[in-house]
Amino acid sequence: MERVPILKIGDILLVSIQLDMSDQTAVQLQEDLAERIVATGCHGVIIDITALDIVDSFVGRMLSTIASISRVLDAETVVAGMRPAVAITLVELGLSLNGIRTALNVERGMELIAAARADELDHQLDDDPDVETATP
Amino acid sequence: MALSTEETGRLVALLGAQADRVTSRWTEIVTSSLRGRLSQAELRRQVQDLHSAIITTGEQGDFDLSADNAAELRAALSELSRGRARQGFSATETSISVFALKDVLAELVQESDGKGALHDYVAFAKLVDEMGLFTFDSFVRTRESLIADQAEQLLELSTPVVKLWEGVVAVPLVGTLDSARAQVVMERLLQTLVDTSSPYAIIDITGVPAVDTQVAQHILKTVVAARLMGADCIISGIRPQIAQTIVALGIEFGDIATKASLADALRHVLRLTGVETARRQPRRDA
Numbered sequence: 001m002e003r004v005p006i007l008k009i010g011d012i013l014l015v016s017i018q019l020d021m022s023d024q025t026a027v028q029l030q031e032d033l034a035e036r037i038v039a040t041g042c043h044g045v046i047i048d049i050t051a052l053d054i055v056d057s058f059v060g061r062m063l064s065t066i067a068s069i070s071r072v073l074d075a076e077t078v079v080a081g082m083r084p085a086v087a088i089t090l091v092e093l094g095l096s097l098n099g100i101r102t103a104l105n106v107e108r109g110m111e112l113i114a115a116a117r118a119d120e121l122d123h124q125l126d127d128d129p130d131v132e133t134a135t136p
Numbered sequence: 137m138a139l140s141t142e143e144t145g146r147l148v149a150l151l152g153a154q155a156d157r158v159t160s161r162w163t164e165i166v167t168s169s170l171r172g173r174l175s176q177a178e179l180r181r182q183v184q185d186l187h188s189a190i191i192t193t194g195e196q197g198d199f200d201l202s203a204d205n206a207a208e209l210r211a212a213l214s215e216l217s218r219g220r221a222r223q224g225f226s227a228t229e230t231s232i233s234v235f236a237l238k239d240v241l242a243e244l245v246q247e248s249d250g251k252g253a254l255h256d257y258v259a260f261a262k263l264v265d266e267m268g269l270f271t272f273d274s275f276v277r278t279r280e281s282l283i284a285d286q287a288e289q290l291l292e293l294s295t296p297v298v299k300l301w302e303g304v305v306a307v308p309l310v311g312t313l314d315s316a317r318a319q320v321v322m323e324r325l326l327q328t329l330v331d332t333s334s335p336y337a338i339i340d341i342t343g344v345p346a347v348d349t350q351v352a353q354h355i356l357k358t359v360v361a362a363r364l365m366g367a368d369c370i371i372s373g374i375r376p377q378i379a380q381t382i383v384a385l386g387i388e389f390g391d392i393a394t395k396a397s398l399a400d401a402l403r404h405v406l407r408l409t410g411v412e413t414a415r416r417q418p419r420r421d422a
Contacts, residue, residue, distance in 0.1 A: 080366065084326030087361040102366035104333050109366070 044113035050081035080109035138200035148194035165236040221278035310343030318354035342373030372401035
């Protein structure tokens with residue numbers, strides 16, 4: 001069975017989907033990714049779909065599921081590199097990929113995750129009175 | 137509608153015997169109808185082409201406009217109407233160039249005054265009618281292809297995507313937005329977003345004369361598609377009347393940013409990207 005490779009770049013896991021997803025591959029990817037997030041403690045997941053010509057409801061649901069799983073494990077998911085034709089088809093089909101952040105390419109996706117992470121840390125600092133007093 | 141062998145023979149004899157007279161009379165009639173918008177020499181050349189094509193057809197067999205031996209005649213007729221259509225002549229002015237042959241034939245038949253002259257004339261007239269209708273058909277075809285070409289050119293002309301700033305592109309929409317144009321705009325905008333990797337797009341609708349639910353639907357689809365790709369869209373250039381129409385129609389733009397002018401939209405994007413603009417002390421000339 002084919003597996004989708006998961007690459008670790010700094011604090012981010014990069015998944016580049018380059019083959020047609022089947023049920024089995026999708027389930028395997030979800031399991032692998034969950035394991036890797038826990039094992040590495042990464043806070044960001046980028047799913048690169050530049051190579052995908054077709055994104056149907058099945059792939060859409062898979063992306064949503066992966067995003068949900070990652071969120072539970074405190075990792076932000078960004079889908080990067082969707083092709084214009086794919087985006088148009090999704091809109092025509094009425095699929096909107098709710099709850100998934102998107103970026104034009106992997107680079108932008110990494111910036112997005114870094115920015116989101118920085119925001120989150122800021123909030124945590126604001127919430128924690130001890131830290132705030134410690135850093136005047 | 138075909139002429140019999142005898143009729144064809146008589147037609148060829150009639151037209152061939154006094155070729156010069158036929159063409160000059162024919163040219164004369166056409167010239168008067170076109171009121172000098174084509175030169176006499178050019179008309180004469182066209183008429184001579186038709187005349188020789190008719191004679192060739194008749195010599196090669198029974199006269200039938202749809203038969204193989206009339207291929208040259210059909211080509212000559214198409215050529216004539218194509219030329220006229222492109223030069224902007226009306227359908228009447230085009231078909232009269234062919235119908236003028238009837239007048240010439242009437243005169244010739246009257247002079248010959250033979251037996252069955254009337255019968256011959258009726259047969260010839262039917263043939264000329266057929267040729268006229270053929271001209272008319274090709275005239276319309278030419279015009280239609282002209283219109284199709286122009287529509288395509290319009291489609292290409294009217295949808296530029298311009299780069300306003302690093303990471304900011306804009307589409308100034310001009311003219312009515314139908315489904316075909318909306319599709320082109322959407323594709324071009326999304327492709328530009330990928331090519332320039334710009335995370336912001338401004339759709340300026342200053343030049344759109346009216347926004348109805350359909351146009352709004354197209355714009356919304358574009359915005360949603362851009363979002364799916366990871367870019368944000370801002371709609372700008374909403375004129376007061378358009379704003380009223382949008383509210384009256386109950387169109388919801390949801391959480392899409394809308395701005396009154398392109399300048400406002402650009403300022404909004406620059407603020408989002410953290411670009412500061414500052415006014416310098418104006419330079420004073422001595």
